[in-house]
Amino acid sequence: MTTVMTDPLPTAPRDPKANRLGLVLKEYQGAESTLCAGCGHDAITSSIVKAFFEMGVEPYRVAKLSGIGCSSKTTNYFMGQAHGINSVHGRMAAVATGASLANRVLVSIGISGDGDTASIGLSHFLHMVRRNVPIIYVIENNGCYGLTKGQFSATADRGSVKKGGLVVNQSLPIDCCALAIQMGCGFVARTFSGDTKQVRTLLKAAIAYRGTAVLDIVSPCVTFNNHEGSTKSVAYARENEDPLHEIGFVPHYEQITVEYDSGTTKVVEMPDGSTITLSKLDHDYDSHDRIRALALLDKAREELLFYTGLIYYNGAMAPLDQQMNLVDEPLATLPESRVRPSRETLAEIMESFQ
Amino acid sequence: MNVATHRVPHPTPAVSTTKINDLVLKIATANGSGSQSANLILMRAIFHMGIPVSSKNLFPSNIQGLPTWFTIRANEDGWIGQKTNVDVLIAMNAETAAQDLADLHPGAIVIINEALKRFVVRTDLTVFTVPFSKLVEQVCEDTRLRKMVANIIYVGVAAFLLYIEMDEVRNAITTQFARKPKAAKLNGDAAALGYSWAKEHLEEQSVCRLRRTNKTKGNIIIEGNEATALGALFGGVTFVSWYPITPSSSFAETLSYYLEKYRRDPDTGKATYAVVQAEDELAAIAMVVGAGWAGARAITGTSGPGVSLMAELAGFSYFAEVPAVIVDVQRMGPSTGLPTRTSQGDIAKAYQLSHGDCKHILLIPGNIRECFEFAGEALELAESFQTLVLLMTDLDLAMNKWLSEPFDFPNKLLARGKVLTAEDLGQDGSFARYRDVDGDGIPYRTLPATNHPNAGYFTRGTGHTESAGYTEDPVQWHNNLDRLAKKFDTARDRVPRPVIELVPRTKTGIIAYGSSDLAVREARRLLETRHELASSYLRLRALPVNHEVHDFIAGHPVVYVVEQNRDAQMASILRSEYPELAPRIRSVLHYNGLPIDAETIVSQIVDRQTSKEIKP
Numbered sequence: 025m026t027t028v029m030t031d032p033l034p035t036a037p038r039d040p041k042a043n044r045l046g047l048v049l050k051e052y053q054g055a056e057s058t059l060c061a062g063c064g065h066d067a068i069t070s071s072i073v074k075a076f077f078e079m080g081v082e083p084y085r086v087a088k089l090s091g092i093g094c095s096s097k098t099t100n101y102f103m104g105q106a107h108g109i110n111s112v113h114g115r116m117a118a119v120a121t122g123a124s125l126a127n128r129v130l131v132s133i134g135i136s137g138d139g140d141t142a143s144i145g146l147s148h149f150l151h152m153v154r155r156n157v158p159i160i161y162v163i164e165n166n167g168c169y170g171l172t173k174g175q176f177s178a179t180a181d182r183g184s185v186k187k188g189g190l191v192v193n194q195s196l197p198i199d200c201c202a203l204a205i206q207m208g209c210g211f212v213a214r215t216f217s218g219d220t221k222q223v224r225t226l227l228k229a230a231i232a233y234r235g236t237a238v239l240d241i242v243s244p245c246v247t248f249n250n251h252e253g254s255t256k257s258v259a260y261a262r263e264n265e266d267p268l269h270e271i272g273f274v275p276h277y278e279q280i281t282v283e284y285d286s287g288t289t290k291v292v293e294m295p296d297g298s299t300i301t302l303s304k305l306d307h308d309y310d311s312h313d314r315i316r317a318l319a320l321l322d323k324a325r326e327e328l329l330f331y332t333g334l335i336y337y338n339g340a341m342a343p344l345d346q347q348m349n350l351v352d353e354p355l356a357t358l359p360e361s362r363v364r365p366s367r368e369t370l371a372e373i374m375e376s377f378q
Numbered sequence: 379m380n381v382a383t384h385r386v387p388h389p390t391p392a393v394s395t396t397k398i399n400d401l402v403l404k405i406a407t408a409n410g411s412g413s414q415s416a417n418l419i420l421m422r423a424i425f426h427m428g429i430p431v432s433s434k435n436l437f438p439s440n441i442q443g444l445p446t447w448f449t450i451r452a453n454e455d456g457w458i459g460q461k462t463n464v465d466v467l468i469a470m471n472a473e474t475a476a477q478d479l480a481d482l483h484p485g486a487i488v489i490i491n492e493a494l495k496r497f498v499v500r501t502d503l504t505v506f507t508v509p510f511s512k513l514v515e516q517v518c519e520d521t522r523l524r525k526m527v528a529n530i531i532y533v534g535v536a537a538f539l540l541y542i543e544m545d546e547v548r549n550a551i552t553t554q555f556a557r558k559p560k561a562a563k564l565n566g567d568a569a570a571l572g573y574s575w576a577k578e579h580l581e582e583q584s585v586c587r588l589r590r591t592n593k594t595k596g597n598i599i600i601e602g603n604e605a606t607a608l609g610a611l612f613g614g615v616t617f618v619s620w621y622p623i624t625p626s627s628s629f630a631e632t633l634s635y636y637l638e639k640y641r642r643d644p645d646t647g648k649a650t651y652a653v654v655q656a657e658d659e660l661a662a663i664a665m666v667v668g669a670g671w672a673g674a675r676a677i678t679g680t681s682g683p684g685v686s687l688m689a690e691l692a693g694f695s696y697f698a699e700v701p702a703v704i705v706d707v708q709r710m711g712p713s714t715g716l717p718t719r720t721s722q723g724d725i726a727k728a729y730q731l732s733h734g735d736c737k738h739i740l741l742i743p744g745n746i747r748e749c750f751e752f753a754g755e756a757l758e759l760a761e762s763f764q765t766l767v768l769l770m771t772d773l774d775l776a777m778n779k780w781l782s783e784p785f786d787f788p789n790k791l792l793a794r795g796k797v798l799t800a801e802d803l804g805q806d807g808s809f810a811r812y813r814d815v816d817g818d819g820i821p822y823r824t825l826p827a828t829n830h831p832n833a834g835y836f837t838r839g840t841g842h843t844e845s846a847g848y849t850e851d852p853v854q855w856h857n858n859l860d861r862l863a864k865k866f867d868t869a870r871d872r873v874p875r876p877v878i879e880l881v882p883r884t885k886t887g888i889i890a891y892g893s894s895d896l897a898v899r900e901a902r903r904l905l906e907t908r909h910e911l912a913s914s915y916l917r918l919r920a921l922p923v924n925h926e927v928h929d930f931i932a933g934h935p936v937v938y939v940v941e942q943n944r945d946a947q948m949a950s951i952l953r954s955e956y957p958e959l960a961p962r963i964r965s966v967l968h969y970n971g972l973p974i975d976a977e978t979i980v981s982q983i984v985d986r987q988t989s990k991e992i993k994p
């Protein structure tokens with residue numbers, strides 16, 4: 025048996041519908057979506073709204089970052105009070121690296137597409153992961169370029185059929201989860217936009233995590249990649265989703281004592297005191313085993329399997345701002361006295377050039 | 379005489395034709411042979427004799443083996459720009475010796491390795507042959523070090539022949555090897571041996587000599603990249619991202635060094651800065667834009683190929699109005715081009731970098747002090763104007779050693795631009811990110827993590843309304859572009875003003891910028907003394923230009939624009955800025971990869987002047 029104890033709740037009187045900050049769900053919403061009705065990306069947006077609301081993250085502390093694509097547009101559709109930057113195609117991971125170092129109190133969430141991440145931005149994605157930039161990095165993976173009208177992306181499975189049925193993808197897919205694990209990522213998840221409970225739970229755990237958290241979310245493009253022969257369609261995802269475990273999350277501020285059967289449930293203690301619970305379903309899977317995680321993903325790629333869940337977790341790695349030993353305050357707003365060395369220092373340096 | 383304490387002038391008096399303190403000394407060696415230390419020791423010794431001195435290191439894109447030339451110019455009156463007419467050659471490289479000797483003017487002095495004696499076929503040179511290999515055996519047992527130590531021996535020989543004080547040579551050696559006392563001893567012995575051997579075996583020469591004076595007191599010798607790095611340091615930089623490329627790498631490396639040394643919190647040891655060596659220049663500028671958006675004072679350094687990669691984000695910075703600074707240390711050509719040669723070939727590209735309608739602020743330092751000052755200014759302007767600023771230096775400024783007065787501590791407080799805090803926003807819900815509240819085209823911004831419900835806004839490259847909402851409305855797009863143009867016009871009088879020297883009654887004006895300055899000033903003197911052509915001079919220090927540039931061109935019927943590129947890039951910008959003045963503008967162009975020199979400018983101007991305009 026494992027027992028989980030966490031901090032007491034704040035005791036402010038509250039709107040029954042409000043979160044621990046006294047904010048209601050509406051305050052986590054953004055502009056109205058302009059995506060196609062039924063687009064998987066919109067479902068993810070709703071999950072993000074709920075996850076941040078339920079976690080009680082102050083919207084003003086959130087930085088929303090994205091590249092270009094239908095997916096990247098969605099940062100406008102949640103948390104309207106937060107700052108957002110819809111940057112350029114493929115470079116968001118690098119933009120986020122700069123932003124998160126400029127202000128380490130930010131809670132950064134990056135939204136990207138499979139084109140944005142696995143093609144044009146692949147190198148920045150890998151380098152962001154290996155640096156362990158503190159960010160929740162969401163790949164809204166529809167196997168195609170939605171915004172430019174449905175071309176195959178680099179995550180399309182071999183043998184996938186393009187809309188119209190004439191073109192079959194011959195290239196092997198890039199698996200962003202496998203790459204992330206290889207780059208040392210400590211939080212790697214794959215899920216499905218339609219599995220809103222799992223998406224939300226994973227997002228909440230990602231919010232509690234400090235470091236790069238990669239969420240590869242299969243998110244069907246209902247307009248260009250939702251047909252027979254696509255492995256990223258709604259129907260395909262629903263039929264083939266195979267959860268590795270049932271995921272639960274208890275944030276650090278919730279005082280609950282839960283008893284788990286350690287035979288069926290693995291408890292992951294996060295550095296901030298939050299807890300992820302992974303309850304056994306059909307698989308006996310250990311999210312702490314890197315090699316097994318990679319083997320699983322390899323098998324999934326070969327056999328076109330769609331495993332979802334927390335594929336890999338390791339809470340031991342310091343995020344980039346900690347590695348760099350930055351001052352506690354945001355670099356962005358440090359006063360002159362802390363960022364301009366003294367007159368005497370200049371004199372000393374000048375002397376060294378004489 | 380005891381060599382070790384030798385300080386007084388040599389017994390043989392200088393004859394009346396002896397050039398005193400006016401020397402061009404060229405040293406031909408192979409890359410990676412350790413000659414750089416020897417050359418710097420010579421330069422430093424001359425500097426400490428009080429003689430203005432500069433050096434140009436002409437090196438290949440190679441780590442070891444290819445030819446390299448180091449040219450020291452010393453001149454009592456401060457004419458230390460590029461000069462191709464060599465007085466003294468030290469020939470150490472067999473591969474280039476034939477050509478090096480052939481290039482000399484009659485009467486030049488040659489100090490040559492005995493092993494290369496066969497290359498001396500001319501009889502109109504004064505040749506001193508030195509058995510470097512034999513000498514080096516006397517001081518250096520380690521055969522592996524001999525090639526390097528031989529170089530220090532030529533320092534001693536040159537000191538004897540050119541009257542460079544050995545005390546200053548010794549001091550320079552101590553400085554050069556401050557952290558390696560063993561090497562200091564070995565090199566000191568080698569220099570002394572060279573000197574005493576020369577004294578015993580060589581005749582004194584009276585073609586050109588150096589003599590102690592007092593023109594460098596308090597001055598420093600520094601490279602442009604070091605100065606730029608220090609400018610950023612004292613300009614309060616908080617974020618740096620870069621990708622290595624010659625000739626800009628030493629900017630970021632020097633900056634990192636000083637940040638590490640001087641920008642750790644004294645109490646906690648924590649860093650008040652972040653430096654990221656990026657995966658490429660796309661990432662470097664993306665990180666800078668991300669950091670600038672979040673409120674850091676952010677900078678990157680690169681050269682032409684990197685600037686090309688940064689183009690897309692440059693446009694984003696311009697249009698989404700995010701502060702960013704790129705230091706462009708210009709080099710020759712696309713791709714590999716001539717990566718170790720200088721150029722001013724990025725001006726036009728940088729000015730309009732990216733797609734759509736883009737115009738950027740360019741700061742163009744003309745000397746080493748301005749490298750320092752403009753780096754801080756670039757950070758300042760980027761935040762004040764919420765836009766990309768490019769600091770345009772070049773390889774000549776950035777990687778050569780320059781004499782300079784020490785830098786002044788910045789005389790104004792750091793300005794962070796129009797940033798609204800939560801208190802500023804107060805109860806007022808009217809914040810609109812892209813509204814021109816003050817009529818100068820510069821809107822107000824908020825930083826992420828500003829604790830106010832109205833602070834957040836959405837930054838995008840797509841069309842946006844005043845309040846940062848999405849729009850494709852033609853009128854809004856048009857108005858926004860007009861506001862950006864207005865902002866650019868506001869910058870005209872906020873960027874460093876041109877430096878103007880008006881000469882009454884002359885019809886000729888010269889406009890130049892960047893590292894051409896010294897050569898232009900020397901050329902003006904030569905034009906006046908040799909050709910009785912007086913000229914006014916305007917040195918551009920930034921784009922966009924202001925009315926002073928207009929008035930200068932309008933005030934001179936003939937204006938030469940001197941630049942180190944083939945396509946007259948600045949002249950084109952000026953012509954399109956002032957079409958009515960275009961016929962007055964002529965170009966002086968230099969683009970062979972070497973720094974521009976005064977003679978090139980003089981000859982092109984003399985060629986272009988009509989007989990009425992000039993006395994031959």
Ligand SMILES: Cc1ncc(C[n+]2csc(CCOP(=O)(O)OP(=O)(O)O)c2C)c(N)n1
Nearest residue numbers: 093094095113137138139140168169170171
């Ligand atoms: C430099 C550049 N090249 C190409 C494009 C065109 N483009 C816009 S979105 C996109 C692909 C987006 O695909 P993905 O990231 O998967 O997003 P989705 O629309 O599928 O959500 C492309 C190629 C661009 N905006 N910028």
Ligand code: SF4
Nearest residue numbers: 060063094170245246
């Ligand atoms: S094109 Fe596809 S990805 Fe884009 S909004 Fe429509 S359904 Fe979504």
Ligand SMILES: [Mg+2]
Nearest residue numbers: 137138166168
């Ligand atoms: Mg896609």
